[in-house]
Amino acid sequence: MKTINFFKKYSLVALLASGCLFTSCDKDEVVPEEENELEVITDVKLVFTNTADGTDVVTATAQDPDGPGLKDLEIKDAINLGVGKTYLLTYEIMNNLEEPGEDIGEEIAGEADEHQFFFGFTNNAFSNPEGNGNIDNASDAINYKDEDNNRNPVGLTTEWTTSATAVSAGEFRVVLKHQPGVKTSTSGFNDGDTDFDLKFVLNIQ
Structure with missing residues (x-):
């Protein structure tokens, strides 16, 4: 009886050890995760075109010449x-680390179901949309086109009617969110990752 128990005991140990070995092998197999890389962006230009006069164009830029390096996009202009x-x-x-430069706007348009712009601005700086933007509440009005x-x-295209009252040193914030597999009719600023988050000085005069 003792001999049988001995073999039973060590046969069980061997079986458990081999099981652990197989389990260990399974754990060592790395299943590659689906990658959702953020866009590489070195240059962003906002272009405001007056709908009543196409020659009245206001631009504001942000630049990050080193791309995903130490520096972030830096604001170069106010919005006037x-x-x-x-x-x-x-x-x-643009991604101007590429030669020639890569048009990231085209990439965003091609992956529209994975991207959305959100906005925040000085309260009532615009008569349409009213309020302060949809960063704090995704259902707040923005005139997406x-x-x-x-x-x-x-x-990628939105419409803005400025207030009849002047604004000095206000704020206009634009955030591009990357939301693969996340974007829905109710997703908001806190969903997904951020491609860029830019805060411009806003003057309406």
Whole structure:
């Protein structure tokens, strides 16, 4: 009986050890995760075009010559708009680390179901949309002029009518969110990752 128990005991130990070995091998197998890389962006230009006068164009830029290095995008200009005017806001978004430069705006348009722009601004700086933007509340009004295949807003084109009251040293914040597998009709600023987050000085005179 003792001999049988001895073999039973050590047979069980061997079986457990081999099981651990197989389990260990399974754990060592690394399953590659799906990558959702952020865009490499070195230059962002906001282009405000007066809808009543296409020659009235206001631009503001941010630059990061080293790309994903030590520096972030740095604001180069204030946004200076006219009182009581309506503007279409579009962008030039580039990765100029590439030669020739890569148009990231085209990439965003091609992946519209993974991207959305969110906005924050000095309260009532605009008569349309009113309020202070949709960063704090995704359902707040923004005049998006484009949408993805799911009919959710993107923001490569938006419309803005400035207040009849002058604004000095206000703020205009624009945030591009990267939301693969996350973007829905109710997703907001806190969902996904941030491609860029820019705060411009806003003057309306």
